[in-house]
Amino acid sequence: MSTQALNHITLTRPDDWHLHVRDGEALRTVVPHTAAQFGRAIIMPNLKPPVTTAAQALAYAGRIRAAVPVGMAFEPLMTLYLTDKLPADEIARAKDAGVVAVKLYPAGATTNSDAGVTDIRKTYKTLEAMQKAGMPLLVHGEVTSPEIDLFDREAVFIEQQLQPLRKDFPELRIVMEHITTKEAAQYVAESDQYLGATLTAHHLLYNRNAIFTGGIRPHYYCLPVLKREVHRQALVAAATGGNARFFLGTDSAPHPAHLKEHATGCAGCYTAHAAIEMYAEVFDAAGALDQFEAFASFNGPAFYGLPRNSGTITLKRESWTPPESFAFGEAELKPLRSGEALPWKLVG
Ligand code: NCD
Ligand code: ZN
DSSP: OBOGGGTEEEEEOOOEEEEOOOSTTHHHHHHHHHHTTOSEEEEOOOOSSOOOSHHHHHHHHHHHHTTSOTTOOOEEEEEEEOOTTOOTTHHHHHHHTTOOEEEEOBTTSSTTOTTSBSOGGGGHHHHHHHHHHTOOEEEOOOOOOTTSOGGGHHHHHIIIIIHHHHHHOTTSOEEEOSOOSHHHHHHHHTSOTTEEEEEOHHHHHOOGGGGGTTSOOGGGOOSSOOOOHHHHHHHHHHHHSOOTTEEEOOOBOOOOHHHHSSTTOOOOOOOTTSHHHHHHHHHHHTTOGGGHHIIIIIHHHHHHTOOOOSSEEEEEEEEEOOOSOEEETTEEEOOTTTTSOEEEEEOO
């Protein structure tokens, strides 16, 4: 990576290790945003109905590829959605089809998770097949019990679910997705090579005050929800601290604006339009631009056992302002930081 006078950053083309692109018309809006910055992205399977077979994943990959603008090279990395009933033998078919991972959503934890796992023990045969095949498990790490406070759900998940799971499957590679707490950062840092974690730009930039500044701000609402400043600081320390098991995953999650600006607004922040610029802002503010390329471009491929991308992207220190909204099928999509200046701009 080069950082000439710290006004330009050129880095190996990065990847997004956690992304929602939805389906149908929505792909035309969001896939070009991601493809402009990232070489590959792990595509989350929480469609309605979810992606639960290798054949569905292949078909979905085809629809995503068809939305990549001519002249851009972008590779969707596909995942399956773990249910209580995902048969163990689907793992071999998935591996043959190039599926890279399986996603665990505790039932009811977040957007489109109704088909998720009700009891992790019901999936043990499938997890065994994954451990054997070297297929990583990607985890939405929150318990869903209503008696657990919303802000504690990640920390409790580690104790109640993740620790026993890792004891039972010590060589299953697991990624804790979009971690939001100092407890998660610490747990991952102290674990072994089988556990990694992704960090979103919004959890690195904002604490929970962002949701309530001057009134309720639904575009800052996502799951796991933004936490206190002490947690944000721990996440920045993890991202910039040089541990190769932390890597970039935006969790960019587009929703029609009218369903976020709603009495029961849905969870998800849209960041794909400016993701790499937002991460650059985080690393710059932390005085850690020297760690940026490892986090964005090297650590993810290393964990997944994939080659790094060839080619580079360049960011320039230049203020620009994302638009108020994008067309999103028949609806509108409001991106994070819409109408608010960003200090870094992707220029090549
Ligand atoms: C995601 C979505 O909208 O699909 N929402 C979110 O708040 N992050 C689901 C998820 O990753 O939890
Ligand atoms: Zn997600």
